[in-house]
Amino acid sequence: GAVVSQHPSRVICKSGTSVKIECRSLDFQATTMFWYRQFPKQSLMLMATSNEGSKATYEQGVEKDKFLINHASLTLSTLTVTSAHPEDSSFYICSATGRGYQPQHFGDGTRLSIL
Amino acid sequence: GNSVTQMEGPVTLSEEAFLTINCTYTATGYPSLFWYVQYPGEGLQLLLKATKADDKGSNKGFEATYRKETTSFHLEKGSVQVSDSAVYFCALSDQGAGGTSYGKLTFGQGTILTVHP
Numbered sequence: 034g035a036v037v038s039q040h041p042s043r044v045i046c047k048s049g050t051s052v053k054i055e056c057r058s059l060d061f062q063a064t065t066m067f068w069y070r071q072f073p074k075q076s077l078m079l080m081a082t083s084n085e086g087s088k089a090t091y092e093q094g095v096e097k098d099k100f101l102i103n104h105a106s107l108t109l110s111t112l113t114v115t116s117a118h119p120e121d122s123s124f125y126i127c128s129a130t131g132r133g134y135q136p137q138h139f140g141d142g143t144r145l146s147i148l
Numbered sequence: 149g150n151s152v153t154q155m156e157g158p159v160t161l162s163e164e165a166f167l168t169i170n171c172t173y174t175a176t177g178y179p180s181l182f183w184y185v186q187y188p189g190e191g192l193q194l195l196l197k198a199t200k201a202d203d204k205g206s207n208k209g210f211e212a213t214y215r216k217e218t219t220s221f222h223l224e225k226g227s228v229q230v231s232d233s234a235v236y237f238c239a240l241s242d243q244g245a246g247g248t249s250y251g252k253l254t255f256g257q258g259t260i261l262t263v264h265p
Binding site for chain 1: 180182184189190191192193194197199237241250252253255256257258260
């Protein structure tokens, strides 16, 4: 089946640094990728939707200057958390879907911890 | 707007017990419905889906039927195993822009299932 790889799986860094998370579709062309944030024991909150070659569409309340999303190719999207602070600590999950009625396929998530 | 409501958890069962996790939805039009499963520390895996009324999705012994009259998509399994312990999410998607793909997903709050030997 469709495989989405997310990297890194875990990152710990100091407050003020920027962190980049990669999301790759390994065996299909991901025309659309989604980025979610999940708090402990809660559901997924959609942060943004990105279509290949276009600017990402952010959900209400998500700071686009804080969470930079790039989807430059049909197999790769990146989320950069800029000037991260402890309140940005969370579990970030990407998903990808291709052309036609394909369900979203999810990466394994990135546990981000800001000290 | 769209919304999904799942039964409150956590749900704790003994191995081989029958499982039902209720899911109801509110949506305009004709959404597609999904169940995803999340194992500890991992992302979500698609468990099953149904794209139109009366469709039954099934996988790994789990099944759910798209009931438009009751706006429900309850997840069932006849005999659970310890390995089924996970968080289960019900979700819906309407059509994406252009009408040629799924749109974004709306998730329920998730139901934690724990199965004891």
